[in-house]
Amino acid sequence: MSRDCTATIPKARKRRSLDGDLQASPSLGKATSALKNASEPGVLPARSHQYGGAVQRQPDLSHTDTKTYPKLLAQRLGIEDSVKDLLHALDFNYIRTRLIAFRQLTIHFPFYCLRPDASVVDMATDGPLTTVAICTVTSSAHPDTQARLAQAFRHALSATVIIRGERSMDLLQGLMIFLAWHHNYMAKQQIHQLLYLLAGMAADLGLYRQPYETDALNIAAALEQDRAFLGCYYLCCGLSVMGLDKPSPLRWTDNLRRCADHLAISGSHPQDNTLVGIVELVRAIDDLQDTLPSASETKRPSHPAYIDLQTKATTHRLSALQREHPDLAGTPAYTAATLHLHHRLLRATTSTPGTPTLIQTACAIKEYTDDLLARPPIFLHHLAILDWTNLLETLLLLSRISQAPLPKTTAGGWETGALSAMLQPKSILDALCAHMAAAPVGEPLAPRHEGLLVWFRGVCEGIKKRILRERAGGAVTMGRQEAAYGGVRGLGINGQAAQQGRFRPVNEAFGSEAVGSKVAEEQGLKFDDAFSLFDGGLLDERFWNDFLAP
Secondary structure, eight states: OOOOOOOOOOOOOOOOOSSEEEOOOOHHHHHHHHHHHHHHHOOOOOOTTTOOOOOOOOOOOOOSSTTHHHHHHOOOOOOOOOHHHTTTTTOHHHHHHHHHHHHTTTTTTTTHHHHHHHHHHHHHHHHHHHHHHHHHHTOOTTTHHHHHHHHHHHHHHHIIIIISSOOOOOHHHHHHHHHHGGGOOOOSOOOOOOOOOOHHHHTTTTTSSSTTTTTTHHHHHHHHHHHHHHHHHHHHHHHHIIIIIOOOOOOOOHHHHHHHHHHHOOOSTTTGGHHOOOOHHHHHHHHHHSSSSSSSSSSSSOOOHHHHHHHHHHHHHHHHHHHOGGGGTTTTHHHHHHHHHHHHHHOOOOOOOOHHHHHHHHHHHHHHHHHHHHSOTTTSOOOHHHHHHHHHHHHHHHHHHHHOOOOOOTTTTTTHHHHHHOHHHHHHHHHHHHHOOOOOOTTTTTTOOOOHHHHHHHHHHHHHHHHHHHHHHHHHHHHHHHHTGGGGGGTTHHHHHHTTTTTOOOSSSTTOHHHHHHHHHHHHHHHHOOOGGSSSSSGGGHHHHHHHHO
């Protein structure tokens, strides 16, 4: 026993990882390095991790099986094991295909652009929530998979934002993309409160202010933040005003125009030069909401002269935007903004709409529908939520002005003929349904949404039945009221006040109260603003069930 005893350092024991490959145990590796450092004079042992052996290891990304990337996404999102099973369909090939399909959707929502060199590994590692949102949006051809991914997204969003209080560009962009096609996979609409979450997250990230000179941001990151901030305003303001009829959680700031100009000058994406016109268009509609409230939002109806002034001002503003940004001309967004102007005009007044207003509205509806029918059929399946809301508002406006018999004129009847030629609701609705159904089936990079098609077809059929029912009832009511008002027709245009047993107020313009206004109101021309009572607005199925109820 003449040999000296020397301390030996044990080698790291090989253990099998979750992915099946052999690697050294991290706990033994840390203990080995600590023992080596302790053997050197003056070196303190390194502190072990606060969670002990609960250190998560990143899966081996060299494998492209069905387990690697769901584990990576679940680990990066920090969701529980019970929710991890919802991501089991996200393998390497599926994510890669969904990223390619999403590049074709950016024409409908140009506020998030994938980098040309973006890979599956980079997206799953650096933007896990954005990756799940993209896969959810582009899985419309697989409803079961889309429903599971939407549920996984909500779990991940609540775990990161609500529970852990995190905020990042990945969370903001993921929520923005998820809301941009929210109508495709959400049966219970909760859009408005999610819009407030999106606006609050943008404010917490400081996107509303101009960057300081000391902010260390590269050009790509600055453009990404500017584009995201414009997308937040586009969704928050556009949906709140057009589809929900509720207050917008994100109002206009001068920094929005700076962001749009910055993107237009950079030209990093082909659609960046159109963002200035799109944002200014939404701003004009937002200002219209404040200056021209509906009749149900005010105690007294607005004066006709005030309504006419605001209508002309908004019309001139839209025309100026069209001249300043020629790319807006002929786009569905610009035509939809014009239709929204007519919609607000009809809602702001309680009297019978005049023939010029009906003709302008009919022309705008025909221009809008002809533009949609001239595009590929898959275009209707890929519409973003604001464009889809514009389509529903157009259908609502079509049913609004088609409920009553056309006005009788004394100028040869050409107005009635023009309205009859343009306002053919049955032909318009049938053409839209047939065009949407003509989209190709089985295209992996251009998926069609069967559930959305079935729902849209049901709404169109209900609108046709409502129009026929209202026209039949309006003809009977018109015949009864022709006899009722026959005896007072010689009293002039203000004979209605005499028949009702009241005097005309001194502040009421002479001739402002036509006999036909009461007739039109009893015929059902008074617009129903009930969609503002529902959480989902025009996207809420309860509104359409109530609107189309017999």
